Amino acid sequence: MAERTSPIRVLIAKPGLDGHDRGAKVLARGLRDEGFEVIYTGLRRTVDAIVAAAIEEDVDVVGCSILSGAHATLLPKLVSSLRASGASDVLVVAGGIIPEADRPELEQAGISGIFGPGTTIAEVATFLRANARRR
């Protein structure tokens, strides 16, 4: 494995309308302590805003926290927008309340990791280190 010369950059986004960002903040802080550069964008961002932010920040990972149930529409749209913008090597992962039954479809759409309640920060960090692009 090639040694990274710079920290992995992760955009933590809250797409959609739910107003609960405690989980996202805990993850942002936890990943910072794991050595990641975390860009936190705040609540209620549109998919277009998240894509533009991911491009401008040149992130390796976009992590979405969704508690509203809108994951089935928002996440595939996010992945396709990123790809259309040339950022196809950006890893997209999701956390929040995502029913088991919805997972295969999301994975099919290009969501690389889905983390439900109870996932530890260390598990997320390990997954990102193993799967984020190298540079």
Add this chain to the structure above:
Amino acid sequence: MPVDAKHLAARRELAQGISAVERPGPAANQRIQDALAASAADARNALVVGLTGAPGAGKSSLAAALADVARAGGRRVAILAIDPSSHESGGALLGDRVRIDEHPDDDGRFTRSIATRGSGRSLAHVAAAATILVEAAGFDLIFVETVGAGQAEIGIARLADVLLVVEGPEGGDEVQAMKAGILEVADIVAVNKSDRPGAQAAFDRLRTGLALGAGAPELVLVSATVGAGISELLATIDEVGAGRGVRGRIRRVEAHLVAAAESHVDAQVREATASGALTTRAEQIVAGEQPLTGSITALFGISESPDA
């Protein structure tokens, strides 16, 4: 309306360029030189505004408010938001975008969060280089916002054409205002949150304190959240920055050279610390086995002045 992929291509190129110059070396230097050449060819003279101040003073909100007014006036505006990396983990939590509205389909705006990484200073090593790239990408007005050490933070003064110090309603008693440090090099001091109690009093205290010195900075009272005084502040910024010409770009290269030197020294210090060479040398000096003179050269490869 979906974001136009073509529009994002230019922003993506700039974003990747900034990542590239975060890794110092010949490739980074080439990029910086190409950017300087492009700016010179197009006779670009971007105005670079440094914003600094204590945490919570409202630097991000003020940069965003100024950017909105400038963009409404047709200028292409970028914000570089610098936050500290953790000394422990090397990670960073970059949260300035929370206070900056996203404009995904506007190519006249660009925002980038930058971590200080190994710099151990409140300005990232890459700040000057990033500014040079952003200028070459056609942005006229560039805000560089840096974590407020509040005092003794002169890296940003070296880089910026105009240095704006942001104070909150609680900040700036008269004695603080007289102290040496960032206020000495400030071009403008903005007391933010004029909509809150105490802002006028803070403004008056600062005016009293600053008036005692020669070359006192401009002092303004603003509110980023309600938008009070923002156009006036932008006009003051333009006044202070007027007539800089190519001098601004020369200043950026100076800042980059100093940052590169500091980066080199910081790396040597980290290495000497990690390897134990620093402690070993200190032990030898304490035991009288090694002289103090020559130690800096031996440890960090920096030549000492003969008079030192």
